Amino acid sequence: MxxxxxxxxxxxxxxxxxxxxxxxxxxxxxxxxxxxxxxxxxxxxxxxxxxxxxxxxxxxxxxxxxxxxxxxxxxLWPGSAADQGRVYQWSFWVMTEVEKPALTILMDAFGMKADPEGAAAGRTALEKPFGILDKHLTGRDYVLGKDFTIADLNLAAVIGWAKAGKVDLSPWPNLSAWLDRCLSRPHATAARKG
Ligand SMILES: N[C@@H](CCC(=O)N[C@@H](CS)C(=O)NCC(=O)O)C(=O)O
Incomplete structure (x- = not known):
């Protein structure tokens, strides 16, 4: 093969x-x-x-x-149809609600495409989805519960752009702690090198 x-x-x-x-x-x-x-x-x-x-x-x-x-x-792939539905939900949600503003912020922060006004608007746009995820993570280590799944990976890979773009995550402590848990996984660190 x-x-x-x-x-x-x-x-x-x-x-x-x-x-x-x-x-x-x-x-x-x-x-x-x-x-x-x-x-x-x-x-x-x-x-x-x-x-x-x-x-x-x-x-x-x-x-x-x-x-x-x-x-x-x-x-990483949950067994039940309900949890699989939740994986789709969070994966599509992060692409539609978070990716664009997070990318604008990242590109501005790293000088790839300077856009201070777009970045400021992006910070405002992220407040609602970040509030939603932060609330969801109350009492949960990961979005489906106890275990890290592909839903966490898909979310964290996108939300990590906001962190890299220096968005202050302190208003969302559950999200911030969860993001650190995900992005500090050894396989995430290794994947940054290829
Ligand atoms: N929605 C697509 C977007 C893909 C995309 O825009 N990728 C960028 C790099 S992150 C790209 O290929 N840009 C053109 C290039 O690098 O040649 C996805 O999630 O895969």
Whole structure:
């Protein structure tokens, strides 16, 4: 069986897929020199991450992670349909409610795309979703309860951008502690290197 290939760099959204693959012990090849004409066959959007698993090619980071978790997830993919629904819920929620403002803040903070006004608006926009997640995490170590799952990974990989962009998380202590628990996992640290 050929190795799974993950296209991208750890400094991009490919980090999510690399972190997920490492958590699940998936043997993968990181394809960093993806900017080739052939890459259009893998992802016609010419974006990363993309994944190849045998005959299957996938794009969209959340789709890739949900696929990996369902196929290889061990403890990361919950057993019940209800918990699987919660995984979808939080994965789609973070992409629609959090990703854009968090990215604006990150790019401004690191000088990749200076936009102080956009970043300030992003900080305001994050208050509502961060309040919702903080409340949800009251009395829970992880979003589904006691155990770290792909829902936490998908959430933390996006919310980590806000932390890296120096958003003050002190108004949301449950979220802040949970984020530190997730991002300090050894596989997250390793995935930052590829
Ligand atoms: N919604 C897509 C967004 C993918 C995306 O925009 N990726 C960026 C990098 S983080 C990209 O590929 N930009 C063009 C490039 O780097 O060549 C996903 O989550 O996978």
């Amino acid at each position: 050929s190795k799974i290939r993950i296209f991208g760099s750890p400094q991009s959204r490919a980090f999510r897929a690399l972190w997920a693959a490492r958590e699940m012990g998936v043997d993968y090849e990181l394809v960093s020199d993806y900017k080739t004409p052939d890459f259009a066959k893998v992802n016609p959007n010419a974006k990363i991450p993309a994944l190849q698993d045998g005959d299957l090619t996938l794009f969209e980071s959340m789709a890739i992670n949900l696929y990996l978790a369902q196929k290889f997830g061990k403890g």
